[in-house]
Amino acid sequence: MTKNSLNLLRFGGLAVAIALLIWLLPVREWLGAALQWTAANPRIAAVAFVGIYVVATVALLPGLLLTIAAGALFGLAAGVALVSLASVLGATAAFFVGRTVARRWVSQQISAWPKFRALDSALGERGFLIVLLTRLSPLFPFNLLNYAYGVTAVKPRQYVLGSWIGMLPGTLLYVYAGSVAANLAQVLAGDVKTGAAGNVLLVVGLLATVAVTVVVTRVARGYLEREVDAAGQA
Numbered sequence: 001m002t003k004n005s006l007n008l009l010r011f012g013g014l015a016v017a018i019a020l021l022i023w024l025l026p027v028r029e030w031l032g033a034a035l036q037w038t039a040a041n042p043r044i045a046a047v048a049f050v051g052i053y054v055v056a057t058v059a060l061l062p063g064l065l066l067t068i069a070a071g072a073l074f075g076l077a078a079g080v081a082l083v084s085l086a087s088v089l090g091a092t093a094a095f096f097v098g099r100t101v102a103r104r105w106v107s108q109q110i111s112a113w114p115k116f117r118a119l120d121s122a123l124g125e126r127g128f129l130i131v132l133l134t135r136l137s138p139l140f141p142f143n144l145l146n147y148a149y150g151v152t153a154v155k156p157r158q159y160v161l162g163s164w165i166g167m168l169p170g171t172l173l174y175v176y177a178g179s180v181a182a183n184l185a186q187v188l189a190g191d192v193k194t195g196a197a198g199n200v201l202l203v204v205g206l207l208a209t210v211a212v213t214v215v216v217t218r219v220a221r222g223y224l225e226r227e228v229d230a231a232g233q234a
Contacts (some may be wrong), residue, residue: 045073050086057090058097060143071178079175080168086163087171092145095159098150106147111147127158135166140184142167215217 038045045202053066063083070079098106131154134145149159 029094035036046078046082049073049082050089053083053086054090055094057143057146058094063087063090067171067174068178068181070182071175072182073178076176076179079179080171083171083175084164084168087167088160091163091167092156092160094143094146095150095156098147100150102147103151106151109144110148123152123154127154128162130154131159131162132166135163136169143169 004043040214049070053063054062056066067083069085070083073079131149135142
C-alpha cells in the first residue's frame with residue numbers, strides 16, 4: 001500500500017469517526033452551544049483559541065483536533081486565518097526554545113534521525129526550500145520538527161516563511177473538514193436547510209481539497225527525497 005493510499009485511508013477513517021461522533025454523542029447540542037458562545041464572544045474566542053493552539057504546539061501535543069475545531073467554530077476563512085496564525089506562532093516559539101534552553105535535549109532527539117541530519121547540510125544555502133518541503137511532506141513529524149530546526153543553521157525568517165506557506169495546504173484541508181462537519185451537524189439539527197445539492201457540494205468540495213492536498217504532498221515528498229539523497233552523497 002502506498003503512502004498516498006494510507007493517507008487517504010486515514011482521512012477516510014477520520015471522516016467516519018467524526019460522523020459516528022455526530023451520530024452517537026450529543027455533538028449537535030455541544031456544537032450549537034459552542035457556536036452561540038463564539039458568535040457572542042468572537043474576539044475572546046479567537047484569542048483563546050490562538051493561545052491554546054500555541055501552548056499545545058510547544059507542548060508537543062497534536063493540533064489536528066484543534067484545527068478541525070477551528071473550521072467548526074469559526075468557519076472556513078476565519079478558521080484558516082486563526083490556525084495559520086496560531087500554528088506559525090507555536091512553531092516559532094518551539095523553534096526558539098529548541099535553539100536556546102532545550103538545545104541539548106533537541107540535539108539528543110535528532111541524533112538518531114538520519115534523514116534530518118542529511119538535510120542539515122543543505123539548510124545554509126536552501127533553508128527556505130528545505131523548510132517548505134518538510135512542512136508539505138509527511139516524512140517528518142510536525143511538532144518535533146519545530147524543535148529540530150532550532151539546532152540547525154536555518155535563518156529564522158526562512159523558517160517562519162517556509163513553515164507558514166508549507167502548512168497552508170494541511171490547514172485548509174482540516175479546517176474545511178471541520179466546517180463541513182459543522183454544517184452537516186447543523187443540517188441534521190434542522191438549523192440550516194441546504195438541500196440535497198448543498199450537501200453534495202459540501203462533500204465534493206471536501207474531496208477536491210483532499211485530492212489537491214494529496215497531490216501537493218506527493219510532489220513535495222519526491223523533491224524532499226531527492227534533497228535527502230543529494231545531501232547524503234555530498
